[in-house]
Amino acid sequence: MSGELRMLGLAHGLLLGLLLASPLIGPDMLPWAVQALFLLGGFQLRLADRRWDLRGGPIAWISHIRMAPRRLLPWAAAAVVALIAGRIDLAQAIVGATLLCELLVYPISAHLIARLARPMVAGLILLLIGVQGATGSPMLGYVVAFLTGLSTCLFWLRGPDGDGPTMIWALGATTAAIVAPIVAPITLPCAFAVGTVSATLALAHLSVLRRRPVPWRSDLRQTVRRGLWLAPARPF
DSSP states (O other), rough: OOOOHHHHHHHHHHHHHHHHHHHOOGGGGGHHHHHHHHHHHHHHHHHTTSOOOSSHHHHHHHHHTTTTTHHHHHHHHHHHHHTTTTTTHHHHHHHHHHHIIIIIHHHHHHHHHSOOHHHHHHHHHHHHHHHHHHHOOOOHHHOOOOHHHHHHHHHHSOOOOTTTHHHHHHHHHHHHHHHHHHHHHHHHHHHHHHHHHEEEEEHHEEEEEEEEOOOOOTTTOOOOOOOOOOOOOOOO
16 A cells, blocks of 8 residues: 555554564564554555545455455564464454455445544544453454544545644644553553554644745746645545
């Protein structure tokens, strides 16, 4: 999956690199890195999916499956890393959640969530964060993280580019999510989910910031200077 959100794509790549190196630098980080990878994977998939000419019925499902092999590479790498770290149960959870998300969860939920208004999507994200913090099954937790990322992308797509207040709220929520486990360690599962969602939104908004437009200058004949124009409204 590739998108135009460079800062978010860079964070996605760094997270994948951290996951691959986790057996060496910190095996305890592996489950958390996988959870964040599923959330970012759901976001990136929904971001790329908005460009497709979606068709209803089995044709849309077949079109989605045909695009799956390239998307499965990060999940396969994560499962291999879990096996190297001796976490067979974690590898099984990754494989099971990946197949479930690709074959069933996304084709169904993408169309259902798209019918919701933006405030309802925000409420769904909060509900999924609560469920993600309370679930005891790793595979179910990864599926919920994927759905959270998908919903977060739809919430972002329906908002304005580079929205300052939303970005400030996202940065504040990220800071609060970092501080909360230090003060109360029991809040770590929910705080991690909140921090991942808010950091994803902040990076998405930072990726589309533009400078003020520079008008065309008619007195230049040899060199044509073009400004950076505001990005158009995003389709979804």
